[in-house]
Amino acid sequence: MDQEIEVNQSKRVKLKVVYEDPDVLVVTAPNEDELIKILLDLLRDKPMNVKELHSILSGLASEDKIRRALIKLVNDGVVYMGVDGRFTVAGV
Numbered sequence: 001m002d003q004e005i006e007v008n009q010s011k012r013v014k015l016k017v018v019y020e021d022p023d024v025l026v027v028t029a030p031n032e033d034e035l036i037k038i039l040l041d042l043l044r045d046k047p048m049n050v051k052e053l054h055s056i057l058s059g060l061a062s063e064d065k066i067r068r069a070l071i072k073l074v075n076d077g078v079v080y081m082g083v084d085g086r087f088t089v090a091g092v
Contacts, residue, residue, distance in 0.1 A: 015060075035061050035069045040089060043079060047086035 015027040015034075030038060038060075042053060050070065054063045061069075070087055073079035079087050 029060055032065075032069060032072075035065060036073060039066070039069055039073065040078070043087055043089045047082065047088040049085045049087070053087075 015030060017025065017027055019026040038057070039053065042048065042056060048056075050063060050067055053066050053070075054061075057066065070079060070081075074081060074087075077090060079089055081087050
C-alpha cells in the first residue's frame with residue numbers, strides 16, 4: 001500500500017507503507033528514482049543546499065544519497081549548482 005507522507009508543509013510524497021498502527025507508521029526509504037523526483041519537486045519551489053534538503057528529508061534519505069542524486073541531476077543537466085552552493089532546477 002502506498003501512502004502520501006508529508007516531508008514539509010507543502011510537499012507530500014508517496015512511499016510504500018510497511019507497517020501502520022495508530023501510533024506508528026513505517027515506510028520504505030525512497031529508491032534512487034523516487035529520491036530524484038522528490039528532490040526535483042523540492043528544488044522547483046526554491047533553490048536549496050544539501051543541508052537544507054537533508055533537514056527536510058531526514059529519516060528518508062542520508063546526506064550521501066542526496067548528494068549522489070544531486071550529482072546525477074547536475075551531470076544530466078537537469079539541475080545546476082550556484083556559486084552560493086544552492087541547487088536549482090535548470091530552466092526554472
